[in-house]
Amino acid sequence: MRKTSARLLSLLSLLQARRDWPGPALAERLDISPRTLRRDVDRLRELGYPVLAVKGPDGGYRLDAGTRLPPLLFDDEQAVALAVALRTAAATGAGIEDGAARALTTLRQVMPARLRHRIDALHVTPVVASVEGPGSPGPQADAGVLMTLSAAARAREVLRFDHTPAHPADAVPSPRRVEPHHLVTRGGRWYLVAWDLDRGDWRVFRADRITPRTPTGPRFTPRELPGKDVAAFVTGRFRGSGESPDWPCRGRAVLRSPASAVSPHAADGVVEELGPDRCRLTIGSWSWASLAAALCLFDTDVEDVEPPPLREAFVRLADRCARAAAGPAAP
Structure with a gap:
């Protein structure tokens, strides 16, 4: 018969894997007598595991929720x-x-x-993603790939991999040689921040599009990331503002809607209450046109638009909308 400690671990593992266990089946699985099984169950209870006795023709056991956290067993x-x-x-x-x-x-x-x-070997920088841009959950990165990327960044070794393009028309993976800097998770996706040796610039690669090659290359001396902040750098790249985490275009306007109706849909914008049916919204975006379109999404009157480039974007957007409403152009 196995030692008591080994039996207890096996018993606990079986109780975690199935809701209810008939006593005879559990004893047979552990190759012990029903009497020994009862003693082992009592030992688990003394350790804090709430093992309940289940009534029935054969009787049985169930691992239930308790009032305190017992020692945990993980594979x-x-x-x-x-x-x-x-x-x-x-x-x-x-x-x-x-x-x-x-x-x-x-x-x-x-x-x-x-x-x-x-x-x-797994070093990760979490980046909090607001709802405005890329980063929604998508294809899952392979756990082995994540370990490889993180290990190369930690060891400061040049990494070679095939990178699958985003567009199906360009389905042929391109070979890359990079100095991996950081593994980042943002909005349910994983990214590698690295210095691309062939392009001479910093790049952010989707981890689910990376197929590492072996072996890794020589060791390198880490370069200084622009701004020295990984989270700010990645946020800036997603927002199209280069190395700054702020939006490249930022403006404000007065909306003919209460602040309580605008705030839930303002993402990272700032809402100022101006009255029961008026508020000022300050938001950012990657272009003036997209910023104008975002303000129009609230389906209300827009006033006091600033700065001038945003007003010009409204003029261009209104012209496009008018042409679209006019129907197809004559041949």
Whole structure:
């Protein structure tokens, strides 16, 4: 018969894998007697696991929710998944960063060396994405690819990979040689921030479009990222403003709607209440035309538009809309 500690771990694993276990089936699975099974269940209860007895012809057991958190048992895949989730917790914007960091430290302390090595190789920068731009959940990146990218960035080794273009018409992957700087998660997607050696510029690559090549290249001395802030750099690239995290175009206008009706749809804009049916909205976008179109989405009168480039964009947008409403042009 196996040692008591080994039996308890096996018993706990079986109880986690299935809601209800008949007593005889559980004893047979563990190759122990019903009496030994009852003793092992009592030991789990003493450790804080709420194992309930299930009534029935054969009797049985169920692992239920308790009033306190007992010691937890994870398999390798669960432990790695939990560690990755804790590393990216800052992207939720829920204010749990400190708690997540402490939980990761606790988890790492009890991990076997083979898992600690995998977790230590994964360095991630979470970037909180507002609802205005790219970054909605899409194709999932392979966990092995993420580990490879992070390991290369941590070891400061040149990375070679094939990058699949975004457009199906250009389906032939292009070979890239980069100095990987940071692995980033933003809005449900993963990205690699790297210096492209062949193009001589910083690039942000979608991780789900990367197929790494082996082996990695020589070691390199890290370059200084523009602005020195990874989150700000990535946000700026998505917003089309280069290295600044702010929008390249920002304007304001008065809307003939109450602030309470505008605020839920203002994304990262600032809403000022001017009265029961008027408010001022200050927002940004990647172009003046898109900024004008965004203000029109509120389906209300727009007044006091600033600055002048935004007013000019409204003129151009109105002209386009008028031509569209006129119907097809004569041949």
